[in-house]
Amino acid sequence: MAQKIKLSTIADALKVSTATVSLALRDSPLVADQTRDKIKEHARAIGYIYNRRAASLRTSRSGIVGVVVHDIMNPFFAEILRAIEGELDRSGQTFILSNHYDQVEKQRTFIETVLQLGGDGVIMSPAIGTPAADIRMAEDNGLPVVLIARTVQDANVPVFRGDDAYGIGLATNHLISLGHTRIAMVGGTDQTSTGRDRYEGYLHAMQKAGLDAKPEWRIPGPRTKQAGFDAAPQFLALKDHPTAAVCWNDLCAIGMMNGIARAGLVAGVDISVTGYDDLEEAAIATPALTTVWNGQREVGQRAARALLDQLNGADTHARQELIKPELRIRQSTSIPKER
Amino acid sequence: MAQKIKLSTIADALKVSTATVSLALRDSPLVADQTRDKIKEHARAIGYIYNRRAASLRTSRSGIVGVVVHDIMNPFFAEILRAIEGELDRSGQTFILSNHYDQVEKQRTFIETVLQLGGDGVIMSPAIGTPAADIRMAEDNGLPVVLIARTVQDANVPVFRGDDAYGIGLATNHLISLGHTRIAMVGGTDQTSTGRDRYEGYLHAMQKAGLDAKPEWRIPGPRTKQAGFDAAPQFLALKDHPTAAVCWNDLCAIGMMNGIARAGLVAGVDISVTGYDDLEEAAIATPALTTVWNGQREVGQRAARALLDQLNGADTHARQELIKPELRIRQSTSIPKER
DNA sequence: CTGAAAGCGCTTACAG
DNA sequence: CTGAAAGCGCTTACAG
Numbered sequence: 104m105a106q107k108i109k110l111s112t113i114a115d116a117l118k119v120s121t122a123t124v125s126l127a128l129r130d131s132p133l134v135a136d137q138t139r140d141k142i143k144e145h146a147r148a149i150g151y152i153y154n155r156r157a158a159s160l161r162t163s164r165s166g167i168v169g170v171v172v173h174d175i176m177n178p179f180f181a182e183i184l185r186a187i188e189g190e191l192d193r194s195g196q197t198f199i200l201s202n203h204y205d206q207v208e209k210q211r212t213f214i215e216t217v218l219q220l221g222g223d224g225v226i227m228s229p230a231i232g233t234p235a236a237d238i239r240m241a242e243d244n245g246l247p248v249v250l251i252a253r254t255v256q257d258a259n260v261p262v263f264r265g266d267d268a269y270g271i272g273l274a275t276n277h278l279i280s281l282g283h284t285r286i287a288m289v290g291g292t293d294q295t296s297t298g299r300d301r302y303e304g305y306l307h308a309m310q311k312a313g314l315d316a317k318p319e320w321r322i323p324g325p326r327t328k329q330a331g332f333d334a335a336p337q338f339l340a341l342k343d344h345p346t347a348a349v350c351w352n353d354l355c356a357i358g359m360m361n362g363i364a365r366a367g368l369v370a371g372v373d374i375s376v377t378g379y380d381d382l383e384e385a386a387i388a389t390p391a392l393t394t395v396w397n398g399q400r401e402v403g404q405r406a407a408r409a410l411l412d413q414l415n416g417a418d419t420h421a422r423q424e425l426i427k428p429e430l431r432i433r434q435s436t437s438i439p440k441e442r
Numbered sequence: 443m444a445q446k447i448k449l450s451t452i453a454d455a456l457k458v459s460t461a462t463v464s465l466a467l468r469d470s471p472l473v474a475d476q477t478r479d480k481i482k483e484h485a486r487a488i489g490y491i492y493n494r495r496a497a498s499l500r501t502s503r504s505g506i507v508g509v510v511v512h513d514i515m516n517p518f519f520a521e522i523l524r525a526i527e528g529e530l531d532r533s534g535q536t537f538i539l540s541n542h543y544d545q546v547e548k549q550r551t552f553i554e555t556v557l558q559l560g561g562d563g564v565i566m567s568p569a570i571g572t573p574a575a576d577i578r579m580a581e582d583n584g585l586p587v588v589l590i591a592r593t594v595q596d597a598n599v600p601v602f603r604g605d606d607a608y609g610i611g612l613a614t615n616h617l618i619s620l621g622h623t624r625i626a627m628v629g630g631t632d633q634t635s636t637g638r639d640r641y642e643g644y645l646h647a648m649q650k651a652g653l654d655a656k657p658e659w660r661i662p663g664p665r666t667k668q669a670g671f672d673a674a675p676q677f678l679a680l681k682d683h684p685t686a687a688v689c690w691n692d693l694c695a696i697g698m699m700n701g702i703a704r705a706g707l708v709a710g711v712d713i714s715v716t717g718y719d720d721l722e723e724a725a726i727a728t729p730a731l732t733t734v735w736n737g738q739r740e741v742g743q744r745a746a747r748a749l750l751d752q753l754n755g756a757d758t759h760a761r762q763e764l765i766k767p768e769l770r771i772r773q774s775t776s777i778p779k780e781r
Numbered sequence: 782c783t784g785a786a787a788g789c790g791c792t793t794a795c796a797g
Numbered sequence: 798c799t800g801a802a803a804g805c806g807c808t809t810a811c812a813g
Binding site: 150152153154155156157159160165166167175176178181184186188197198200201202215216219220221240244299309328329332333357360361364365370383384387388389 | 448476489491492494495497499504506514515517520521522523524529536537538539540541554555557558559560579582583639653667668671697699701722726727728739
């Protein structure tokens, strides 16, 4: 590694000032075309690398956006992240990513890091138990925050997520219309807005149809394939043998379908199962999963755009945008079959 | 957002110099205990945020590590990333992440970004067609590179990956020992070292057993669930009806098992299928997938540690570390059944 | 143990 | 259209 090349290296070689070089490299109209071309050409030739730390120290804009979610291994978040990446890329923003695994402490550390790096903003799916104060802390230090997927009480920032109560209603009503009367709800936790909203939505749909949603029919917890798989025996042993399961998400549903298969039953024939999210793999699961499209791409795109708009000075008032979910009927649901 | 709080804010308030504050905050033994405590206490009280850009401009160490892989949505990489994250976290390093989707150009842009941010190093699974020059460019600019999963010809840097030829041999030999003689290989591309090595390993195992590996039995391409799913009809229509498929990875295998189920056949009974990687979900697939453990966690941990060691001045000579894969026998393989 | 001063590599008014 | 100079917020020799 030779001598570090900086603006002044170019300036000296070309007998101009660093100010001119700086402006030229950023295509300022203040610089004569000829001068600019000469400078850019030389910079490329000697392999100059722009030092963003120095620039950002001066301008206090870093081009960095922090993104923190529960777990990027979860395809639900991965799909959102892809959309965010696409948007940020297009604006030349770099993003730093972290999982918080629903640990408030880890999330706090991450926000701190973004602040230290002079980040321009943060997009986050808040960890369970995130206090509004954590979000206010970021904003007080000039770091705008945008929430995705989950809400935080009293945090006065934009939120982008699906309409959970409505969406789970679509799935529940679909099963009811097929003739199911004993429908269980599997997965999700009351500790998140998403978990509460979906359970409420299920209860509401059942009540509206005049059906009894027995408390025993709720199996809370599962949010992963493994957990859904493990919950299958529990579901099958449920009192009064429900003929259908509304699952909290696709992962839980796919896992449970695998668990049902292990028990010698066939999902979509013996037991109807619905998912939630419409992950890419929902369509190729066996059987193909009836689920609710939850607009991951929409959420990611809109959240990123909202943040970018805000960075560009737009007045992004704290708004809550609910994406309208849509039912996707496939093979995992059918008319009830008594066991 | 009030007045920006910086070192000198604290220094002024406490009638000490910024040098003392700087040293105190970093727990230098040069500072008297009393002074240090007073400074740290005050810093916390007024909500001081350390400006890493400024510090790193001075020290030329940023605490940032770049990580770039094909696609974080791919659980194979996601599992590696988790391990990397764990290691970096422990050393207080932040990582910025990017997908290159096998586009050399996107990968180059990312390396450029890491350089601009003054990153301390890069861990990458090189995109198809990565020229050694791209890696040399990073190193020439003081950015150490560590490769994972794939090799780049003539790039003189550490590589951590599984022993592909050996691993695929385990799967192939397992099928042979069950009595299969017509075994196809599905998925993977010749454009990566991984793809070539696994195909070679399969050929080698077949030859060693005196079996004919017909070129038609190779279905190149699939690396995702969707692609594996789509390849199922093609496999089932193969000349001489192979009774088993060695798949290039778990995703392809799981997708293909779903495709086989759609065709009314049962994987693990009518057709034997092996995967590769032993992703978390391999064990809960239906049927549970016989596969080859590929040490994702090992790869991630060792790669991260190698980089950290290098940052701490260790002489990390360019070495290639092959993790020894292990066979995991489950339900998707059985004795051959003629169709 | 503490302080004064220089410098990391940029950008931005301000002159000319 | 171009240049000289100050300053972003730290850290690091160097004195004392």
